[in-house]
Amino acid sequence: MTIDLNSNLLTLDYLTEQEKIAIDHELQIMETREACSIEALKIVQLQRGWISDDSLHAIAAYLRIPSADLEGVATFYNLIYRQPVGKYVIHICNSISCHLCGYDAVVSAIKNYLAIEYGQTTSDGMFTLLSNACLGACDQAPVMMIDNQLYQSLTPQNVVDILQTLQAADNKGVGR
Amino acid sequence: MTPLTHPLTHLVDVNNPLNFKGYCQQKGYAAAKKVLFEYTPAEALDTVKSSGLKGRGGAGFPTGMKWSFLPEFEEDDPRAKEPKYLICNADEMEPGTFKDRLLLEGVPHQLIESMIIAGYIIGATRAYIFLRGEYHLAAKRIQQAIDEAYQASWLGNDIQQSGYSLELHLHTSAGRYICGEETALINALEGKRATPRAKPPFPQVAGLFGKPTIVNNVETLSNLPHIFAHGVEWFQQHAPESDAGTKIYGACGRIKIPGLWELPMGVSIGRLLNDHAGGMCEGLALKGLLPGGASTDFLLPEHLDVAMDYDSIAKAGSRLGTGGLIVLDDKNCPVAMVKNIMQFFAQESCGWCTPCRDGTPWALEILTRIEQGKGTLTDIDELYRLCDFMWIGKTHCALAPGAVEPLRSALNYFTDDFIQHIEEHCCPYQQRGHHG
Numbered sequence: 001m002t003i004d005l006n007s008n009l010l011t012l013d014y015l016t017e018q019e020k021i022a023i024d025h026e027l028q029i030m031e032t033r034e035a036c037s038i039e040a041l042k043i044v045q046l047q048r049g050w051i052s053d054d055s056l057h058a059i060a061a062y063l064r065i066p067s068a069d070l071e072g073v074a075t076f077y078n079l080i081y082r083q084p085v086g087k088y089v090i091h092i093c094n095s096i097s098c099h100l101c102g103y104d105a106v107v108s109a110i111k112n113y114l115a116i117e118y119g120q121t122t123s124d125g126m127f128t129l130l131s132n133a134c135l136g137a138c139d140q141a142p143v144m145m146i147d148n149q150l151y152q153s154l155t156p157q158n159v160v161d162i163l164q165t166l167q168a169a170d171n172k173g174v175g176r
Numbered sequence: 177m178t179p180l181t182h183p184l185t186h187l188v189d190v191n192n193p194l195n196f197k198g199y200c201q202q203k204g205y206a207a208a209k210k211v212l213f214e215y216t217p218a219e220a221l222d223t224v225k226s227s228g229l230k231g232r233g234g235a236g237f238p239t240g241m242k243w244s245f246l247p248e249f250e251e252d253d254p255r256a257k258e259p260k261y262l263i264c265n266a267d268e269m270e271p272g273t274f275k276d277r278l279l280l281e282g283v284p285h286q287l288i289e290s291m292i293i294a295g296y297i298i299g300a301t302r303a304y305i306f307l308r309g310e311y312h313l314a315a316k317r318i319q320q321a322i323d324e325a326y327q328a329s330w331l332g333n334d335i336q337q338s339g340y341s342l343e344l345h346l347h348t349s350a351g352r353y354i355c356g357e358e359t360a361l362i363n364a365l366e367g368k369r370a371t372p373r374a375k376p377p378f379p380q381v382a383g384l385f386g387k388p389t390i391v392n393n394v395e396t397l398s399n400l401p402h403i404f405a406h407g408v409e410w411f412q413q414h415a416p417e418s419d420a421g422t423k424i425y426g427a428c429g430r431i432k433i434p435g436l437w438e439l440p441m442g443v444s445i446g447r448l449l450n451d452h453a454g455g456m457c458e459g460l461a462l463k464g465l466l467p468g469g470a471s472t473d474f475l476l477p478e479h480l481d482v483a484m485d486y487d488s489i490a491k492a493g494s495r496l497g498t499g500g501l502i503v504l505d506d507k508n509c510p511v512a513m514v515k516n517i518m519q520f521f522a523q524e525s526c527g528w529c530t531p532c533r534d535g536t537p538w539a540l541e542i543l544t545r546i547e548q549g550k551g552t553l554t555d556i557d558e559l560y561r562l563c564d565f566m567w568i569g570k571t572h573c574a575l576a577p578g579a580v581e582p583l584r585s586a587l588n589y590f591t592d593d594f595i596q597h598i599e600e601h602c603c604p605y606q607q608r609g610h611h612g
Contacts, residue, residue, distance in 0.1 A: 037367035077350030095271035097428040134271040138428035148312035
């Protein structure tokens with residue numbers, strides 16, 4: 001889809017009612033429209049999986065801020081994706097306590113099993129592998145987060161089991 | 177565990193936290209009621225000042241003093257009518273730190289009660305909890321608690337008919353370590369890139385949306401109901417003279433019982449490590465430790481008697497930071513550990529100032545080279561030079577100096593390890609098969 005940036009109407013139509021209602025709710029809470037930019041990016045990403053250029057322009061127009069400013073914000077924060085991601089995004093903690101407790105072997109097991117490197121998505125579009133700064137569960141290291149779920153005390157074996165369980169659930173048509 | 181010995185954590189239940197009713201049955205919101213009805217804001221501020229409470233987010237600045245830097249205006253001054261903001265810094269992201277998550281997930285109403293007290297004292301009309309994006313469970317529970325508090329008239333207009341009103345909102349971040357720096361946090365809350373601001377002006381004078389703002393850590397705020405419930409004298413009993421209160425200490429690494437413990441301020445490192453964390457895992461010995469998160473200087477086994485309070489840790493050459501021990505064992509490579517930490521800081525640098533933006537990846541490159549056995553002896557000099565280049569006064573904020581602390585102390589304490597990597601052209605720890 002190409003966007004005519006001179007047409008506000010087209011840009012504003014891009015967002016769904018659901019997205020606009022959620023963003024409007026934030027606009028009531030925050031003092032300025034710009035202050036909703038991070039929340040708006042998260043709202044649209046929740047619906048669409050990632051922030052495309054079209055989404056970025058549409059959000060910027062809705063918040064009445066320059067797209068370039070919003071691009072600066074979108075690329076600054078780790079949890080905003082500016083590229084398509086898989087159905088499940090694996091955030092594996094690569095910070096110090098996980099490092100001390102066997103992160104290397106766990107991440108190797110994931111990479112081997114899924115045949116992807118950091119930043120890549122499996123060819124079936126199921127998994128994207130990303131590193132994450134300290135997940136704040138250092139007493140249960142190594143840990144990872146998939147969607148909103150934290151997985152603790154990982155080993156090269158149980159991490160593969162977790163991925164297989166997600167794959168099996170998906171094959172049965174049990175969605176998220 | 178009693179409210180008197182474990183004020184912060186005695187009500188913590190991470191599996192099934194108290195709802196509003198349950199929290200009230202445990203004398204919850206009684207302290208807030210006392211403050212709203214029996215104290216003027218000025219009297220309550222005096223209590224916080226004399227309690228000796230210091231910030232638990234890492235810097236250890238006296239909380240009452242921080243609040244007293246808010247400007248005071250005459251009643252007819254139009255600025256007196258401008259809003260003031262209270263922000264709770266719940267962007268816990270210091271590697272090796274997980275204490276605030278316990279309070280956020282385990283006793284959410286305690287934080288809300290604390291924010292009502294703090295808000296009343298500083299005269300805030302709006303407050304935000306700035307929560308890191310990865311803490312999904314905490315977000316759910318805090319939001320639930322906020323909703324309950326609004327319903328029970330503990331938030332919103334005219335709280336419990338006291339005449340004081342406070343709007344409280346939860347903001348979840350999109351993930352960046354630098355958001356923990358208070359001026360960067362304010363920029364993030366304004367919907368901008370989280371680049372720290374130049375100080376002065378300090379947030380107390382010109383903070384969120386240019387208005388007077390106070391930013392406090394979760395654990396710091398959580399002390400307030402207990403100070404007012406049990407008194408200043410009780411609060412000071414927990415700690416040596418220069419400090420006050422309890423502290424939530426943590427420990428992680430290859431130790432028997434990693435975890436969190438609320439203890440009187442000033443417990444010794446050795447007691448924390450051996451009595452509470454159960455000591456090192458089988459077959460491992462202690463090589464060193466970071467006492468308060470990734471951005472603190474290494475300490476050694478010879479420092480086990482040092483008390484975990486702000487002054488004692490500083491005298492030993494490090495910082496109490498967040499009070500979370502990161503324990504290095506003798507079979508993990510110290511060079512690899514420092515490399516991992518430097519990688520974190522290089523990734524999380526906001527890129528605003530040159531020493532940090534260029535210095536952290538540069539140090540990472542050298543550390544990677546040394547760890548792979550491709551380093552030279554001049555690399556060690558270069559690392560020392562970078563430590564100086566990124567030190568306090570040469571950078572825009574405290575991120576790069578925080579990266580220097582573990583690096584420089586490792587260079588000093590583990591010199592032999594660095595040299596061995598260079599002279600043997602490999603990592604001796606990997607060579608011995610003990611790595612990881």
